[in-house]
Amino acid sequence: xxxxxxxxxxxxxxxxxxxxxxxxxxxxxxxxxxxxxxxxxxxxxxxxxxxxxxxxxxxxxxxxxxxxxxxxxxxxxxxxxxxxxxxxxxxxxxxxxxxxxxxxxxxxxxxxxxxxxxxxxxxxxxxxxxxxxxxxxxxxxxxxxxxxxxxxxxxxxxxxxxxxxxxxxxxxxxxxxxxxxxxxxxxxxxxxxxxxxxxxxxxxxxxxxxxxxxxxxxxxxxxxxxxxxxxxxxxxxxxxxxxxxxxxxxxxxxxxxxxxxxxxxxxxxxx
Amino acid sequence: xxxxxxxxxxxxxxxxxxxxxxxxxxxxxxxxxxxxxxxxxxxxxxxxxxxxxxxxxxxxxxxxxxxxxxxxxxxxxxxxxxxxxxxxxxxxxxxxxxxxxxxxxxxxxxxxxxxxxxxxxxxxxxxxxxxxxxxxxxxxxxxxxxxxxxxxxxxxxxxxxxxxxxxxxxxxxxxxxxxxxxxxxxxxxxxxxxxxxxxxxxxxxxxxxxxxxxxxxxxxxxxxxxxxxxxxxxxxxxxxxxxxxxxxxxxxxxxxxxxxxxxxxxxxxxxxxxxxxxxxxxxxxxxx
Amino acid sequence: xxxxxxxxxxxxxxxxxxxxxxxxxxxxxxxxxxxxxxxxxxxxxxxxxxxxxxxxxxxxxxxxxxxxxxxxxxxxxxxxxxxxxxxxxxxxxxxxxxxxxxxxxxxxxxxxxxxxxxxxxxxxxxxxxxxxxxxxxxxxxxxxxxxxxxxxxxxxxxxxxxxxxxxxxxxxxxxxxxxxxxxxxxxxxxxxxxxxx
Numbered sequence: 001x002x003x004x005x006x007x008x009x010x011x012x013x014x015x016x017x018x019x020x021x022x023x024x025x026x027x028x029x030x031x032x033x034x035x036x037x038x039x040x041x042x043x044x045x046x047x048x049x050x051x052x053x054x055x056x057x058x059x060x061x062x063x064x065x066x067x068x069x070x071x072x073x074x075x076x077x078x079x080x081x082x083x084x085x086x087x088x089x090x091x092x093x094x095x096x097x098x099x100x101x102x103x104x105x106x107x108x109x110x111x112x113x114x115x116x117x118x119x120x121x122x123x124x125x126x127x128x129x130x131x132x133x134x135x136x137x138x139x140x141x142x143x144x145x146x147x148x149x150x151x152x153x154x155x156x157x158x159x160x161x162x163x164x165x166x167x168x169x170x171x172x173x174x175x176x177x178x179x180x181x182x183x184x185x186x187x188x189x190x191x192x193x194x195x196x197x198x199x200x201x202x203x204x205x206x207x208x209x210x211x212x213x214x215x216x217x218x219x220x221x222x223x224x225x226x227x228x229x230x231x232x233x234x235x236x237x238x239x240x241x242x243x244x245x246x247x248x249x250x251x252x253x254x255x256x257x258x259x260x261x262x263x264x265x266x267x268x269x270x271x
Numbered sequence: 272x273x274x275x276x277x278x279x280x281x282x283x284x285x286x287x288x289x290x291x292x293x294x295x296x297x298x299x300x301x302x303x304x305x306x307x308x309x310x311x312x313x314x315x316x317x318x319x320x321x322x323x324x325x326x327x328x329x330x331x332x333x334x335x336x337x338x339x340x341x342x343x344x345x346x347x348x349x350x351x352x353x354x355x356x357x358x359x360x361x362x363x364x365x366x367x368x369x370x371x372x373x374x375x376x377x378x379x380x381x382x383x384x385x386x387x388x389x390x391x392x393x394x395x396x397x398x399x400x401x402x403x404x405x406x407x408x409x410x411x412x413x414x415x416x417x418x419x420x421x422x423x424x425x426x427x428x429x430x431x432x433x434x435x436x437x438x439x440x441x442x443x444x445x446x447x448x449x450x451x452x453x454x455x456x457x458x459x460x461x462x463x464x465x466x467x468x469x470x471x472x473x474x475x476x477x478x479x480x481x482x483x484x485x486x487x488x489x490x491x492x493x494x495x496x497x498x499x500x501x502x503x504x505x506x507x508x509x510x511x512x513x514x515x516x517x518x519x520x521x522x523x524x525x526x527x528x529x530x531x532x533x534x535x536x537x538x539x540x541x542x543x544x545x546x547x548x549x550x551x552x553x554x555x556x557x558x559x
Numbered sequence: 560x561x562x563x564x565x566x567x568x569x570x571x572x573x574x575x576x577x578x579x580x581x582x583x584x585x586x587x588x589x590x591x592x593x594x595x596x597x598x599x600x601x602x603x604x605x606x607x608x609x610x611x612x613x614x615x616x617x618x619x620x621x622x623x624x625x626x627x628x629x630x631x632x633x634x635x636x637x638x639x640x641x642x643x644x645x646x647x648x649x650x651x652x653x654x655x656x657x658x659x660x661x662x663x664x665x666x667x668x669x670x671x672x673x674x675x676x677x678x679x680x681x682x683x684x685x686x687x688x689x690x691x692x693x694x695x696x697x698x699x700x701x702x703x704x705x706x707x708x709x710x711x712x713x714x715x716x717x718x719x720x721x722x723x724x725x726x727x728x729x730x731x732x733x734x735x736x737x738x739x740x741x742x743x744x745x746x747x748x749x750x751x752x753x754x755x756x
Contacts, residue, residue: 005374007382009356009410013341016442020455056419057331058366058488060655069319073418075364079623080656082697090694097363097371102414103321103337111360111414113371131568133586133595137623139694140658145364145371147416149335150318168568171616173595175586176569220569220593260567260597264616268599280713367656 006111015107038068038195046181046193046248049255051161053169053263061170065162067193069152072159074166079140092137096125096144098159104151106196120156127160127180127216127226133173142172153195154182156214156228161256168260176218177260178225179252181245185210185233190241192248208232215245219253282493289481296330296487301529303472303485303536304330308430308544310438322411323439323463327431330487331421333365336431338413340441342453345401345408353400353408357385359415359428366420366488384511385415385428388501392469392508395436399464403446407453411439411463422488425499429471434541439463467503470537472530474498479516484529498523500530504538563599570594572612582613622649624658624691624700631712632660632702634685640664642681644689646700659699662689666703667742679728679740680704686713688744710744 040047047068056062059075066072079092098120102109124146132142144167146159160180168174184194187207191198194212203209211231218225229238288295298304309317309326318324323338345352359381363371374382389395400409413435415428443459446452475486475494482498483490491497496515501508507527512518518526566572572592573579581587582603584596594600598616605611624630628649636643641664645657665672667680681687688709689702704710707727714722716732716739724730724743731738 005379006358007356007386009341009354009412010343010346013343013410015341016444016455019342019444019453020442020457056333056364058420059364071318073364075418077363077367078656080367081658099362099371101335101337101416102358102412103318103324103339106320108339108341108412111358111374136595139697140623143363145362147362147364147418149416150320152320168597171596171598173584173586174568175588175593175595177567218569220571221588257567257570261565264565264567264597264599 017106036191037197043189044192044244044248046251047195049252051165051255051259053165053259054267059166059170061166061168061172063162063165063169065158065165067152067154067158068195069150070154070158071149072146072155072162073149074144074146074159074162076142076144076163076166076170076172078142078170079137079172080143082139082141090135090138092132092134092139093141094125094129094132094134094144095141096121096128096146096163098124098146098148100148100151100155104148120159123156123214123226123228124159124163127178128163128167130223130225131164131174131176131178131218132167133175136173142167142170151196153197153199154193154214156180157182157193157216160214160216160226161252165256165259169263176220176223177253177256178216178218179249179256180214180216180226181248181252182212182214183241183245184212185231185237185241188237190237190244192244208234211238213238213241213245215242215249217246217249219250281489285477285490285493289477294483294490298485300482301484301525303533304332304487306330306430306537306540308434308540310434310541310544322441323435325431325434325438327427327434329423329427329430329485331419332417332423332427333419334415334417334424334427334431336413336415336428336435338411338435338439340439341410341412342402342407342444343410344406345404349397350405351401351408352397354410355389355395355397355400355413356410357389357413357415357432358382359385359417359424361417361420361424365417369420381425381428384425384499385413385432388429388469388471388509389432392467392501392503394433394465394467394469394503395463396466402444403448406451407444407446409441409444420488422486422491423473426471426473426485429469429501430537433465433468433470433537434544436463437465437468437541438545467505468534468538468541469501469503469508470530470534471499471501471509472526472533473500474526474529476516476518482522482525498526500526502527502530502534504531504534563601565598566594566600566614567597568593568595572600572614578609580609580611582611584614584616585612622652622654624649624660626691626693628691629709630660630689630691630702632687632689633657634681634683634687637677637681637683639677642667642677643699644687644702646702647686660689660691660702661695661699662687662702662704666692666701666705669705672705680742681711682714682739682741684715685711685741687711704742704744707745710742712744714739714741 050066052064061076157180164178184191187204213229216226307328321337326335361378440460440462442457474482476496499511594614596614603611631648632644632646634644642662692701692703695701720734722730
């Protein structure tokens, strides 16, 4: 259906990648020369993470997360009145929305939210709800909006970490910060924090297809807030992958805490 | 106390400042907010998945522009012209007044404004985007996303778009004439050439007689009219004044003068910013 | 003076025992007190020797109108039975997005509740100081101005000038000298300091 509210180009367009088969073709090789595709050495290596809290002036709280090339921005608004009267409850509510920018992937995405984005929004909500003290804002709703500016793999875990950082920046009471990590199971290797090309690795013939697991973890309370998995693997490989994710989350927790402390100190110095 | 007056009686608050000839954020009436621009390195862009990109920070207003190229058949009446499709998205991220969903009226107005600027200034030769006449042309989608809405998104969009277009490089696509097969060669690249750099300058009219250049969101809300002038350095490409309080001839000339001044500033900024990375998003906020 | 300690949600602050109590911005779990906000730690020692630990965020705290809180609101609707208003600030903290509130006819004054004419107490556009009675229903919070110190603080006359209070039920326009009826708030000592900047 044509989008009458936006300026549209021609009806049928094709990405230039469609005419260059070697680019989008999925390879089955995870390692080449003993290194992963993007130069990392070990399976358990996480890409360099950069986080910043408090960058959108109009939002109550905001954060920016950069996992090497994956860039995610999150803004938190509220608490404000619940939009629909039927949703009245003495507990607060959170609503999440994840959106990929049209230029965030190799192949341009549409403006309208598609099924995948809706899926991610629900997963994000599941990961954040256990960590927020909902009884601290009765009758109100907090909105979390995430925009993925560039997707180079692990977008969901970047979104979860970014969103919990933004919630803390907004002054919403939370039990703990949620840190997330993704692992890609490919044959026998478990690749932590996969890049986009690693997420799309072709199955090695003769082996199980593998899968991808994203873990949302609250390190201080040692509780899992969300576990999203899709694929086909053995149970012990999956539990090993989850353990690896947990270890990485512990490492990331320090970075997230430092970012928050820095932003609070900066706010104190400015005022 | 100042905050309470600002919330309860904003017009009074502004009036007191304007009597002294300054604005609450210490700017003069004709001064633009500090602008920071990120265009990305020569080999890629600040967004590596996009063919061209730019991020601009105009005070607190943040707009990011990403250019994606796709292939399509040209229109039958213009077989050698490509397409340039801009779209402005005022997402729920940038301000509490926007809800998620289809574009609001304001976003549609802005998109149309940007499309007009591109058409009137003819900064991109659509014939440049042709690969095989009548069969295949480039479609450049310019998606502008506002991440922080603090007024004057129009100027930020135009600047981001111009900056992004100045650094867009497309892969070379060849159509074999005999077989009709298309092939993309990512090793070679073709840079988009701009014929001119359109830059805009918006002023808000406050209480029928004061002109405030580069209004913040609060100034926009209190204004009684807006004027936008787009220039390309030599000529005026477009002038928009959708209703609002009437302006005298002298005031209109002032707006135009400011637009030309802004053009020189902006062009310098674009040349200086070539080759930076996405650091503006994370630099300290400008004090309100 | 030592720099205040900054803590983030989930960080352990202290062990919970008889002398330490969790304050605002903290919660208790498994015998420990954890922080639930990103801010500075404040330790208050009360008279009986117990220490209350709270975490204070600067500036934009999450404020939601709570029962018994004093709020500032702008009147939006006036009907014979109630007035609808839009809550602008809670205490001294301005809200980024206003909440809806309602003042019923019987909550306007403490005396002669049934003889109240809402149009003679409030007009749309007035700024009032009220107290939150209850969380109300799904639509709005319930507010009351049934105290001497609650009521209209800023109002504009029909001529457009700021009204000056002359008694608890009347205000006068300085331009036209016409008197208008309002339920005026008595200016208390603490409020004087507030508006004196």
